[in-house]
Amino acid sequence: MLSLEKQLNEKIKNIFKTSGFDEKFAFVKPSDRPDLSDFQCNGALALAKSLKQNPREIGQKIADELADDNDIETVSVDGPGFINIKLKNEFVAQNMNEMAVDSRLGCAKTKNPKTVVMDFGGPNVAKALHVGHLRSAVIGESIRRIIDFLGNKVISDVHFGDWGTPMGMILSQIIFEDGDLSKVETYDIEAISAFYKKANVRCKEDEKAAETARLITAELQNGNKEYVKAWKHLRAVSVNAVKENYDELDAHFDLWLGESDAHEMCEKIVQIAKDKNISEVDEGATIIRLPETNKPMPPVILVKSDGGFGYQLTDIATIKMRVDDLKADEIIYVVDKRQSLHFEQVFQVAKMLSIAPDVNLKHVGFGTVNGADGKPFKTRDGGVMNLKDLIEMSKNKVRSSMPKPDEVEGYGKAEIEKLVSEVAMAAIKFQDLKNTAASGYIFDLEDFAKFDGKTGPYIQYAIARINSILRKADESGAIQGKIIIFENDERTLALKLAGFENAVLRAGIDKEPSIIADYAYSLAQIFSSFYNTCPIMSAENEQVKASRLKLAALVRDVLKQALYLLGIKAPEKMLKAN
RNA sequence: GCGCUCUUAGCUCAGCCGGAUAGAGCAACAGCCUUCUAAGCUGUGGGUCGGGCGUUCGAAUCGCCCAGAGCGCGCCA
Known part of the structure; x- marks a missing residue:
């Protein structure tokens, strides 16, 4: 399959080609102004500079051509010459349906x-x-x-x-x-x-x-x-x-x-x-x-x-x-x-x-892992901290927030310890990967056992919530169906999902895992918002329920894949002590 | 001394091949659990983007200068 952004870029490229414009400027990016558009193309501004022409006129010419496309809802030229593109819901939904059955979740292999x-x-x-x-x-x-x-x-x-x-x-x-x-x-x-x-x-x-x-x-x-x-x-x-x-x-x-x-x-x-x-x-x-x-x-x-x-x-x-x-x-x-x-x-x-x-x-x-003084981290006695000790400290913190073995059915000592390890490692690794590799960070033991906000466990939690819904759906015999988009939060979520390939590609080119960490967090965040506003199991009708189930499952798959790429595991359930 | 990197909200950081109103998280404050896991969600406040000059219709982003910080510069790896 071709990702949403790639399809859009193809459309734009064709217009640039037939209009005789340099194709290197023919690309879109997610809009900086989501209130105005889904995607924007700044190519007209760059073209205007090299051609010494009016950017708005060039932008309008491209916009007029784009407006004829059946997949596009509206196109407008705003400000000095930004081309704002809003896609039709059907087009976005169609792309999600393709992504949902694609084992690579819309990410093409390199040629x-x-x-x-x-x-x-x-x-x-x-x-x-x-x-x-x-x-x-x-x-x-x-x-x-x-x-x-x-x-x-x-x-x-x-x-x-x-x-x-x-x-x-x-x-x-x-x-x-x-x-x-x-x-x-x-x-x-x-x-x-x-x-x-x-x-x-x-x-x-x-x-x-x-x-x-x-x-x-x-x-x-x-x-x-x-x-x-x-x-x-x-x-x-x-x-x-x-x-x-x-x-x-x-x-x-x-x-x-x-x-x-x-x-x-x-x-x-x-x-x-x-x-x-x-x-x-x-x-x-x-x-x-x-x-x-x-x-x-x-x-x-x-x-x-x-x-x-x-x-x-x-x-x-x-x-x-x-x-x-x-x-x-x-x-x-x-x-x-x-x-x-x-x-x-x-x-x-x-x-x-x-x-x-x-x-x-x-x-x-x-960059180096630094102490509070900004210098490479040392323990109180001046030595270096053992990695094993660090992991153990994080695990202790996680363990204290978990139920005791056998308090939850199916979770004996071994299962609890596995969960503790997966959550603790997620906290440690994400803390490290969320920063750009080149910059160092201040080592704070607290950070390696944090679960709130931009952390590994936050993303694991989003996945666990989706798993929980999918289990309930399974029990009640509800099935996933074609993805359709009505609500604004569904749109936002779908557009974010469509950006997965781009995040992976950029991370690969720059050798920069933080791009994926950032993407995964943002997707989990948008899902959490959707979770609050768009009920799934109690959706207004069967069609919407089936659609949202499939959308949620897709979010789960993408989040899991993103975490995999970061070397982080996704537990089926997240448990918490009462 | 020479070179490399950095300086963005109280703190930790994104954004940087020029573009719209500079974004997150934490911390602070105010709301939301009889409905899918509240490790969650919604909202508010918070900024001379280190300083100056320049290039440009337009600079956090490009160039030069200055200040501050970190790192590196022959027999350790």
Whole structure:
């Protein structure tokens, strides 16, 4: 099916074509003045500028042609040259009926699907996920689902941080405390994490300890058998721990590769750079100098002076692997925006080495989660907050507003806990996704357990209410029928539904889940209003009841799909303690 | 020092390839449960869009200048 907006754009485009106007101005957008129109076209204003003609005259010419269309109720030219279009109810209703039977809810698949590799998550060995990891996982997963839904092939890779200096730091700390590595395989994630924390402190205070750590890192990377064996254990334990976290967040990764998997390719990249004569040795390190601009552009360090591979080299090598092995057309990195310079450098080197020709490399940078002081969030003791703890706090809040197990029929402990988790995760994720990714936000524990206003649970609640009505309809034998539009609130709701495709498309182009979050909230809001003014089960007649049932079911389907694209689940029922 | 990003209602933020009366949520205030889940709905108040200059018929949006904030700038990742 063709969405309402697309159909309208086709009509306008035809008129522009026959009138000899530039078609790039032939498009509509939902009206800024709903009191005057459903859609507006500002093309006449833009045309007037380039043609040096009167915008109202051009607008009138287009409007006159449009007025003949059977699907259009009224067209008018207002103000300096806005073309205001009001559609016939039958046309809007017809579109809703098509949308209701369309498994894709009016969202066309892309005509040229791409293979997109997504790099997000970015967990590290020996570090439990903390609030800093939340955004990458939540935003990344949402973008993954959006791009996939648009019809592309998406391959997500967690890109485990398993090969840098921290590995040497942990190993050296264990040797420092135990004398050797004989006990490594008995250590669990908590123990490994503790070693890392101590190593971090010691390396900061003692330059000699840091030196040892770097040395061990280099030896590990060069294949020291004892170190590799111990490292394998550290990695396996960490991956398992982190997998649990990502499962709870419902973030999906097709690949669990890490920096270490790029090691061999790193050697090849160094060789390619040498062969192409673009690398040089400076102060013992192998570097690539980048062309100077007015912006500070430090050189890229491929091999450090101690022989270890720098992380920029790892990223460059990983690009080549993704292009060669995965046939990536596009690689998207969902990483803290403070790393933008790093990615700019890496992308530039990839170009210089010609390892990713015609591949679109994109860094989607997101802002930090900040404390009340505007600085990246820290707990009272100065540490970072564990993601698990954060989720637990939100769940506790949600749980306290829920009935106790078995107070509601069919809701035992397991069912209540499932519901608690779904609502808590919705609160946390929506809080994160409702903001544009690039801007940071102030972390407030309260916000992660809020249900009122622009929140995830608000949208879940709207869905639950519709489910409830549909259950009642089912029990009473009422059936859904053709959608017809009479009331103003029905119109508003239908027009909002018609905008779903546009929201998904924009979110996909901009890699911006907040556009869908915004859309879903707005749709839920309009539905809630409709819910209050337009009775469904007690509608004035059977025809209206059948129509509203179908419209409500469509709203439910679109809301569920929108939440899915945000990585949020929609419970069948929302329960509340008395 | 150089560069990037930002400054919109009391608070948190949308809107930004120029367009009509600058929008939400929270907070405040006033209403709405004998009718489909009140985690809801309706209404009210609240703004020199950081400041200035410029381009334009028209600027929150584009350009320049200034002020303030955040972030980043070779061997951590």
